[in-house]
Amino acid sequence: MIGLIGILIIFAMVFGGYLAAGGKLGIILKALPFEMMMIGGAAIGAFLISNDMSAIKHTAKDIGKVFKGPKWKPEDYRDLLCLLFELLRLARANPVGIEEHIETPEESSIFSKYKKILADKEAIALICDTMRSASMNYDDPHQVEDILEKRMEASMHHALHSSHALQTMADGLPALGIVAAVLGVIKTMASIDQPPEVLGKMIGGALVGTFLGVFLAYGLVGPFAGRVKAVVEEDGHFYQLIREVLVANLHNHATNICIEVGRQNTPSHYRPTFVDLEVALKEMKQEAA
Template identity: 35%
Template sequence: MFVIIGAVIVLGATFGAFLMSGGNFGLLMHPPEFVAIFGITGGVAVICAPKDVLIHTIHATIGALKGAGPGKEDYLDLMKVMYELFMLGRRNGLLALDEHVSSPESSSIFSNYPKFLADKDKVTFLCSALRPIIDGKIKPDQLEPLLKAEIDAKKHAAHGPINVLHLLGDSLPGIGIVAAVLGIILTMSVLDQGVMVIGGRISAALTGTFLGIFIAYGFINPLCNLIEFGNEAEETYYICMSRSIGAFARGLAPIMAVELARRSLEASMVPSADDLENILKSATSG
């Protein structure tokens, strides 16, 4: 929602000022400049990154525009599903978790939280973190460094789209100049055709410069920053999960393992300790 509001403000302020100064949109409609700007930018994107990074960039952009990123309800679902798993492991032994971790899609616990279950990456992280505890293949104090390494790998992968968008944002003003220079070259070939023709060609050339600068600073760079904030929120989510799982592996009571996760988050993202305890107990009793 805020992305749309911001875009409306940017467009409204720019073109509103243009119209108030006596301009009209027809002066900005020069399709060859659009082809040059967007075509060269697309080519730069293809050159600068592998295919999987470009696909990830598209997904990250769509996610940012949708306002992706864990919210309060997402954290509550996470804490409830972890608490239920931890309680089951405490009551019935760690082997009781095996059926849930092996097939989360058919798990009676995971199925209570469809939004969490739909996020395959987060489900996989949780299950793969619990798996070595169930199998007894790792000591409790060795688990968190393992999870940290996985989070660092996710962080590195998530930075790819930011690198691509940074490059495009930095390149667009220069690409706009390239489009403008092409327009000036064409203008030099019609110097004998009068002021009106020359003025139209120069106007078209300057449109390329305008588009490059406008798209870079009005949209690409802010979008890059938004994706970076989203990546930080995702990283916090995984850190929260890893701390809670590590605490459970070390023998903390389920409620305290989840409480550790709660304390690692901003207050606006989670309820108070007493409220969370009531929510967790009502979830398991239900």
């Protein structure tokens, strides 16, 4: 919703200000289809050249994040802490019994309680791989933390590719606007024998190219790239929480302490209160009983 409001404000302020100053939209609307064909087409073509099909699909999908916002909500962080608590408690009480849950999480009675988390392959893989390694006695907290950090850095780098691709497009749009404007000037020079009022409209149409390139770069595509990056980084906190809890577990802290470490390392706007988490854990224990 905020993204749509932002776009409306951009168009209202730019074109509203232009009209309030006495400008006329006629010349812009007349030149717009042709300028958009040159600038937009060239930008899309350059985007296709510089990215493979996987990156193109990823970017197209990530544009929706501008309007949807972060995937993980405060209640999801609470559910994640409850899930990890249940898994860690079982792993300590019954090391053999935990194997069926981490080997086939889609069939697990524990994971199935948290459908949204179960649907996220990265989160499930992070939990199961780390707990499987611990069950194989690969439980040096510092080494595991280092491996998890590198794994998460690689995932974040991949997730940010769409933001980088959009920002690269935004960086090129002003130059493509100049290209379209130069072509408009060439067209004008070829009609130099026309009266001033005709030449004036042709020059104005050529300048629409410069305007459009800069407007698209800094008014739309650049902010889209920035928003996608912000949302990806926000969602990254969810996976960092998994790392914090599982590493704390390898330090042999009590299960409650591990969960509290994760809770306190959650960003404040997503962090469940201590009381809310305690209530959720008690309800979970009652259901299990």
